[in-house]
Amino acid sequence: MGDEELVERTLRPQYLREYIGQDKVKDQLQIFIEAAKMRDEALDHVLLFGPPGLGKTTMAFVIANELGVNLKQTSGPVIEKAGDLVAILNDLEPGDVLFIDEIHRLPMSVEEVLYSAMEDFYIDIMIGAGEGSRSVHLDLPPFTLIGATTRAGMLSNPLRARFGITGHMEYYAHDDLTEIVERTADIFEMEITHEAAAELALRSRGTPRIANRLLKRVRDFAQIMGDGLIDDVITDKALTMLDVDHEGLDYVDQKILRTMIEMYGGGPVGLGTLSVNIAEERETVEDMYEPYLIQKGFIMRTRSGRVATAKAYEHLDYEYSEK
Structure with missing residues (x-):
């Protein structure tokens, strides 16, 4: 196990x-x-x-x-x-x-x-x-x-x-995920502030498994870089170092969006082509990354392929223009 x-x-x-x-x-x-x-x-x-x-x-x-x-x-x-x-x-x-x-x-x-x-x-x-x-x-x-x-x-x-x-089963509301983070911290006797739990929940893609995994990593940062207390400052520092931004997007999410914008002008681009360009399995992109990007409004599905939205351009500091 x-x-x-x-x-x-x-x-x-x-x-x-x-x-x-x-x-x-x-x-x-x-x-x-x-x-x-x-x-x-x-x-x-x-x-x-x-x-x-x-x-x-x-x-x-x-x-x-x-x-x-x-x-x-x-x-x-x-x-x-x-x-x-x-x-x-x-x-x-x-x-x-x-x-x-x-x-x-x-x-x-x-x-x-x-x-x-x-x-x-x-x-x-x-x-x-x-x-x-x-x-x-x-x-x-x-x-x-x-x-x-x-x-x-x-x-x-x-x-x-x-x-x-x-x-x-839908992505979890922020309040529910915050409660899950606090429950996990309590079970494992971690000291965490409510603000830190809320910040971690905000950046966990609405997914308890990710929230619990990130909590373990943030605890490591708190032990090595602080006094063991998980507060909002150490949480932000840890998640930033782990390439998890304030929308919950990680390195692969950002790579997907940047590839769509830089190589295909925002799309449309087929999922198979996109997967090859970012060196990920098609099923991995379709199951693990795309649903959250769509739910958060960064990607749209069209008959011609996937399209990056204005929100994706703004989030990654690209200039957006209507096609």
């Missing part, structure tokens, strides 16, 4: 009442969970989607805790064959939660096994090969599948249609 994953598990809330932010998703889930428990039924299948680091995995664990059931965790890339999924499904107890991260990366042959499992709680598998092969019917206990994805558009229509509950 990596350090970042260990930190996330330490910080993970256990119940909806402890989960900060995502109020719309929480309020809906609270109703659906209570209703399922009153009927003594498995919760309907849940699809959680949104950019990385917004708490989809954490929410899956919270749902299982609220239901009082076990959670089995896996991910799309790990399940290579239908037999891998069959083994997991066959091991489920009544009411269990099966959490599949990156569910959009399931092979189609595996995905097709899920259809009957999700809809009617059974699977048909082929045993043997050739003329001696035969179909075996396996009944499954009622269970809840929670799928998480950063790319909901890549899910097939048949799979997406089998999720009765969908939750769109």
